[in-house]
Amino acid sequence: MGQDNFTRQKRFLTGGGGGLPINNYDAAGGGRNRGFPGMPRGRQMHKRFNNMKITILCGFVTILVLRGTIGVGNLGSSEEEAVNQHLIEETNRILAEIRSDSDPTDPDGAAETELNPNVTYTLGPKISDWDQQRKVWLSENPGFPNFANGKALILLVTGSPPKPCDNPIGDHYLLKAIKNKIDYCRLHGIEIVYNMAHLDKELAGYWAKLPLIRMLMLSHPELEWIWWMDSDAFFTDMVFEIPLSKYDNYNLVIHGYPDLLFQQKSWIALNTGSFLFRNCQWSLDLLDAWAPMGPKGPIRDEAGKVLTANLKGRPAFEADDQSALIYLLLSQKDQWMDKVFVENQYYLHGYWAGLVDRYEEMMEKYHPGLGDERWPFVTHFVGCKPCGSYGDYSVDRCLRSMQRAFNFADNQVLKLYGYRHRGLLGPNIKRIRDDTTTPLEIVDQLDIRRSVNGKTESKS
Amino acid sequence: MGQDNFTRQKRFLTGGGGGLPINNYDAAGGGRNRGFPGMPRGRQMHKRFNNMKITILCGFVTILVLRGTIGVGNLGSSEEEAVNQHLIEETNRILAEIRSDSDPTDPDGAAETELNPNVTYTLGPKISDWDQQRKVWLSENPGFPNFANGKALILLVTGSPPKPCDNPIGDHYLLKAIKNKIDYCRLHGIEIVYNMAHLDKELAGYWAKLPLIRMLMLSHPELEWIWWMDSDAFFTDMVFEIPLSKYDNYNLVIHGYPDLLFQQKSWIALNTGSFLFRNCQWSLDLLDAWAPMGPKGPIRDEAGKVLTANLKGRPAFEADDQSALIYLLLSQKDQWMDKVFVENQYYLHGYWAGLVDRYEEMMEKYHPGLGDERWPFVTHFVGCKPCGSYGDYSVDRCLRSMQRAFNFADNQVLKLYGYRHRGLLGPNIKRIRDDTTTPLEIVDQLDIRRSVNGKTESKS
Numbered sequence: 048m049g050q051d052n053f054t055r056q057k058r059f060l061t062g063g064g065g066g067l068p069i070n071n072y073d074a075a076g077g078g079r080n081r082g083f084p085g086m087p088r089g090r091q092m093h094k095r096f097n098n099m100k101i102t103i104l105c106g107f108v109t110i111l112v113l114r115g116t117i118g119v120g121n122l123g124s125s126e127e128e129a130v131n132q133h134l135i136e137e138t139n140r141i142l143a144e145i146r147s148d149s150d151p152t153d154p155d156g157a158a159e160t161e162l163n164p165n166v167t168y169t170l171g172p173k174i175s176d177w178d179q180q181r182k183v184w185l186s187e188n189p190g191f192p193n194f195a196n197g198k199a200l201i202l203l204v205t206g207s208p209p210k211p212c213d214n215p216i217g218d219h220y221l222l223k224a225i226k227n228k229i230d231y232c233r234l235h236g237i238e239i240v241y242n243m244a245h246l247d248k249e250l251a252g253y254w255a256k257l258p259l260i261r262m263l264m265l266s267h268p269e270l271e272w273i274w275w276m277d278s279d280a281f282f283t284d285m286v287f288e289i290p291l292s293k294y295d296n297y298n299l300v301i302h303g304y305p306d307l308l309f310q311q312k313s314w315i316a317l318n319t320g321s322f323l324f325r326n327c328q329w330s331l332d333l334l335d336a337w338a339p340m341g342p343k344g345p346i347r348d349e350a351g352k353v354l355t356a357n358l359k360g361r362p363a364f365e366a367d368d369q370s371a372l373i374y375l376l377l378s379q380k381d382q383w384m385d386k387v388f389v390e391n392q393y394y395l396h397g398y399w400a401g402l403v404d405r406y407e408e409m410m411e412k413y414h415p416g417l418g419d420e421r422w423p424f425v426t427h428f429v430g431c432k433p434c435g436s437y438g439d440y441s442v443d444r445c446l447r448s449m450q451r452a453f454n455f456a457d458n459q460v461l462k463l464y465g466y467r468h469r470g471l472l473g474p475n476i477k478r479i480r481d482d483t484t485t486p487l488e489i490v491d492q493l494d495i496r497r498s499v500n501g502k503t504e505s506k507s
Numbered sequence: 508m509g510q511d512n513f514t515r516q517k518r519f520l521t522g523g524g525g526g527l528p529i530n531n532y533d534a535a536g537g538g539r540n541r542g543f544p545g546m547p548r549g550r551q552m553h554k555r556f557n558n559m560k561i562t563i564l565c566g567f568v569t570i571l572v573l574r575g576t577i578g579v580g581n582l583g584s585s586e587e588e589a590v591n592q593h594l595i596e597e598t599n600r601i602l603a604e605i606r607s608d609s610d611p612t613d614p615d616g617a618a619e620t621e622l623n624p625n626v627t628y629t630l631g632p633k634i635s636d637w638d639q640q641r642k643v644w645l646s647e648n649p650g651f652p653n654f655a656n657g658k659a660l661i662l663l664v665t666g667s668p669p670k671p672c673d674n675p676i677g678d679h680y681l682l683k684a685i686k687n688k689i690d691y692c693r694l695h696g697i698e699i700v701y702n703m704a705h706l707d708k709e710l711a712g713y714w715a716k717l718p719l720i721r722m723l724m725l726s727h728p729e730l731e732w733i734w735w736m737d738s739d740a741f742f743t744d745m746v747f748e749i750p751l752s753k754y755d756n757y758n759l760v761i762h763g764y765p766d767l768l769f770q771q772k773s774w775i776a777l778n779t780g781s782f783l784f785r786n787c788q789w790s791l792d793l794l795d796a797w798a799p800m801g802p803k804g805p806i807r808d809e810a811g812k813v814l815t816a817n818l819k820g821r822p823a824f825e826a827d828d829q830s831a832l833i834y835l836l837l838s839q840k841d842q843w844m845d846k847v848f849v850e851n852q853y854y855l856h857g858y859w860a861g862l863v864d865r866y867e868e869m870m871e872k873y874h875p876g877l878g879d880e881r882w883p884f885v886t887h888f889v890g891c892k893p894c895g896s897y898g899d900y901s902v903d904r905c906l907r908s909m910q911r912a913f914n915f916a917d918n919q920v921l922k923l924y925g926y927r928h929r930g931l932l933g934p935n936i937k938r939i940r941d942d943t944t945t946p947l948e949i950v951d952q953l954d955i956r957r958s959v960n961g962k963t964e965s966k967s
Contacts, residue, residue: 171942184947191957207682209934215675222667222682226701229689233700238693241686244921244936262924265946266954461704464722474669476704482631486725487644494726497651 168249168342170261170334177265177328184268191269196236199271199291201323203232204256204263206242207278207434216446217434223453224278230460231282234495237274253368254341256319261334264326277320278434280396280427281452285459286495287393287418289323297388298325299333302396305389312377314354314361317389318396319369320427329386336379340371393418399428400440403448406455406471415459416498426452447472463493628709628802630721630794637725637788644728651729656696659731659751661783663692664716664723666702667738667894676906677894683913684738690920691742694955697734713828714801716779721794724786737780738894740856740887741912745919746955747853747878749783757848758785759793762856765849772837774814774821777849778856779829780887789846796839800831853878859888860900863908866915866931875919876958886912907932923953 174180185193193200205228212218225241232239240263245251247258256275263273272291294300303317324330340350343365350366354374361370376383394402402423409422418424428449430439438445451471458467465480480489491497634640645653653660665688672678685701692699700723705711707718716735723733732751754760763777784790800810803825810826814834821830836843854862862883869882878884888909890899898905911931918927925940940949951957 172944174944174946180945180947184950211676211679215678216671218675218678218682219671222678222685223703225682225685225689226703229685229699229701233698239689240693241689243683243686243934244917244926245934246924246926246936266924266950268947268950457704464726466704466706474703474705476706484632484634485640486634487640487728490644490726490728 168339168346170247170250170258170338173335174265174331175328177331181268181326188269193269193271198236200269201237201272201274201289201291202240202263202267202270203228203237203274203276204240204242204259205276205278206240206255206259209243209245212434214433214436220433220446220449221278223449224281227281227453227456228276230456231285234285234460235288236496249342250338251343253319254338254343254347256368257334257338257341260324261331264324264330268326270326272323272325274323275319275321276425277427279429279431279449280320280425281449281456282424283397283402283426283452283456284415284418284422284424285456286415286498287422287424289395294323294325294388296386298327298329298386299323300388300390300395302391302394303389304391308373308377308389309380311359312357312373314358314370314373316373317369317376318398318427318429319372320429321396321425333375333383336383337368337372337375340366340374341368394420394423394425396427397423397425399426399431399448399452402426403451406451410455410458415495426455428452459495463490463495465489628799628806630707630710630718630798633795634725634791635788637791641728641786648729653729653731658696660729661697661732661734661749661751662700662723662727662730663688663697663734663736664700664702664719665736665738666700666715666719669703669705672894674893674896674902680893680906680909681738683909684741687741687913687916688736690916691745694745694920695748696956709802710798711803713779714798714803714807716828717794717798717801720784721791724784724790728786730786732783732785734783735779735781736885737887739889739891739909740780740885741909741916742884743857743862743886743912743916744875744878744882744884745916746875746958747882747884749855754783754785754848756846758787758789758846759783759843760848760850760855762851762854763849764851768833768837768849769840771819772817772833774818774830774833776833777829777836778858778887778889779832780889781856781885793843796843797828797832797835800826800834801828854880854883854885856887857883857885859886859891859908859912862886863911866911870915870918886915888912919955923950923955925949 185191205225207221212221228239231237242255242259246255246262250258260273260275264270289300299322301317301319301322307313308316324333339346340354341347347365350371351364354366354370355361355363357374357377358370376387402420403426413421415422428445431445431449432438433442433445433449454468454471461467461476462479465478465482466476467479469475469477483489645651665685667681672681688699691697702715702719706715706722710718720733720735724730749760759782761777761779761782767773768776784793799806800814801807807825810831811824814826814830815821815823817834817837818830836847862880863886873881875882888905891905891909892898893902893905893909914928914931921927921936922939925938925942926936927939929935929937943949
């Protein structure tokens with residue numbers, strides 16, 4: 048490692064899991080990117096403005112024709128054209144306003160806090176007695192226990208940006224993804240928080256989960272586990288249940304491979320698209336140690352270079368939360384790893400590309416409840432980015448695959464009701480069981496919650 | 508009423524709440540509309556195809572420029588142009604495939620059942636002992652009680668079509684609407700089912716809720732109430748709780764006005780955008796009596812004429828579920844009304860146009876928990892149709908208003924976490940409380956669930 052790398056690394060790590068020392072940092076100033084995931088600003092603003100004008104213009108025609116396509120009135124009348132034109136103007140004007148950062152009715156348009164380069168970034172005031180605070184609170188609030196039906200309380204946290212997706216189909220798949228999560232969580236007694244707020248302008252994008260997790264831990268002491276799940280991850284095993292008792296002595300459960308982590312130092316050794324944090328002091332400390340590479344701009348850019356230099360296979364780009372966590376756990380292994388469970392016995396995160404084409408084979412040979420390569424617990428569409436425009440895979444392949452995962456999961460929910468999808472791609476469903484005047488016989492056999500509570504496997 | 512009307516009406520009602528007698532019916536045949544809400548087919552197919560070609564063509568340019576707008580590479584290189592072109596082709600091809608009804612991998616593309624005009628349409632086999640079946644089941648399954656924490660079990664049911672919205676912004680507001688419902692239901696211990704399946708091709712569109720409600724009742728005997736809520740309705744009072752004990756002697760709770768119903772016979776006397784059905788025999792019977800006007804095509808068209816002729820202010824269009832219910836309850840008043848609670852003490856359904864402009868005034872003068880015109884429980888965007896293209900109001904006004912309702916509600920959720928939106932239109936939030944090392948003091952004061960359970964009002 049050259050001196051340059053060493054100096055950079057030292058900036059991001061401190062001995063006691065504290066913050067990022069940036070006193071010596073020569074902040075570039077200016078040109079700092081703000082706003083949500085990766086949108087360029089500054090010198091590209093002019094280009095962006097011109098492109099937006101063209102977009103709006105073509106959007107006119109698109110909406111006009113769409114309206115004509117599904118309309119029931121006569122096309123071509125001048126009155127209808129005037130109405131269409133008005134519709135188009137209104138839609139685009141309000142879309143532009145929603146997309147913009149400014150709220151004309153709100154005088155406080157500026158960012159809430161300016162990052163002071165001479166002060167180490169922190170997620171919030173340091174709390175050192177969270178275990179004690181929580182313990183006292185739980186004892187004083189028996190109406191809010193941290194267990195229910197013999198299970199520790201889990202909160203599933205996910206989210207997406209508050210603005211419409213750049214690719215319109217993205218919002219449709221965000222909707223399908225949350226419907227999918229609603230189904231799983233209903234069957235397993237898990238509550239959901241869907242976040243659409245920018246809690247911290249510095250930790251935007253994939254880093255946004257850190258302040259969110261911290262906030263939820265501190266506001267919901269009754270929760271034993273906070274489970275972060277990306278918006279592009281789908282539950283595909285509706286029966287499988289996380290074996291929580293396996294993690295009694297751990298505070299972080301994350302999918303990954305120890306050899307990839309410790310031997311290869313690979314940047315994909317762990318996946319932060321689906322992981323669980325125990326609500327405890329240790330987790331607060333880890334979040335504090337994790338956050339310093341996150342603040343957008345020069346800090347995140349520089350941190351990215353450190354990560355690329357030290358993690359195998361990592362491309363050159365700004366620091367992402369996953370690489371930063373891997374780097375942290377490698378660098379401070381003795382401090383953290385005894386409480387980290389690197390799980391790969393089931394697909395807490397299942398990389399989609401190796402799974403989605405095998406769903407028919409799975410349906411033929413196996414059954415829900417396995418959670419592993421035979422019937423993946425979670426299928427995660429890493430790299431697809433349906434909400435944006437620059438995924439790593441073809442749009443066609445991604446959309447088809449997400450639709451297949453959705454249907455594959457939905458079949459498991461519809462089964463109780465006597466339906467299934469005709470195929471894995473289309474929306475249509477068909478009956479798999481005649482309607483009956485005694486529906487409760489079926490309910491006893493098929494309700495997933497009964498098999499989960501009774502700890503018996505349900506056959507597909 | 509002329510003889511013509513009388514004959515039509517007689518077709519749709521039977522004395523005992525049975526089905527629709529269509530033996531004398533001269534079914535028009537052909538031209539029956541199938542598929543989801545109001546998309547014209549048949550003779551408009553050719554027009555539609557041409558319009559779709561134009562749409563795709565302009566969609567090319569739109570996506571191309573969008574990609575250029577948010578891209579980070581150089582615009583104009585031939586390689587980039589080729590990639591863009593490919594992206595465009597893929598997106599449109601898969602979108603077209605998803606939108607179409609046919610699944611190329613699935614041989615069974617046809618509708619599942621053909622409606623026989625000589626047989627009265629029914630939702631399913633007639634069940635006559637549902638109260639008894641349910642009672643026995645509950646006694647045999649103490650692990651699935653119909654009460655929890657002293658409250659009867661409620662399931663909130665909502666949904667949207669399985670295909671992307673024609674207006675792209677529609678999916679974004681469907682997403683915001685379900686996030687809003689997730690928040691309310693989490694705070695009040697209510698489970699959610701988000702339906703995206705066409706259970707019954709005959710009862711498509713607004714009628715789809717009927718087979719859905721029936722299916723859920725019969726599959727979930729532990730549920731005491733099924734609460735249908737439209738996808739365009741937002742919770743705007745996060746504290747207010749439905750006073751269930753008020754309805755101990757009722758089986759249907761629906762927002763409306765008795766004078767509009769009985770004196771004026773108005774087609775908007777009740778609103779089926781938000782109502783509760785008790786899970787019992789009476790409800791199954793009402794659903795059976797309600798459904799016959801629903802089957803799409805000549806039946807629904809003819810039924811529409813009856814409804815327009817008999818309900819004040821109703822425009823001429825096919826039968827909708829709301830008008831049909833009003834007509835049924837008027838025509839068979841003695842049979843049903845003793846178990847129907849027409850509620851208007853709070854906004855179980857709150858018509859948006861009179862509410863959304865007063866949110867700032869409400870925040871100034873009142874507080875959550877009131878549920879009425881001072882702080883509406885539900886704000887329902889009747890007529891906006893953000894998923895389609897032909898709403899009854901301007902797109903601008905609708906989108907702004909929905910965003911305001913969303914933020915107004917979100918503020919009540921964010922309060923616990925120490926944030927609020929800067930204004931009611933934009934996405935940005937700001938801190939309203941300093942972060943602290945003792946967060947649990949605030950939690951005790953602000954967690955809505957604590958005020959709900961302790962039956963104290965929470966001040967805004």
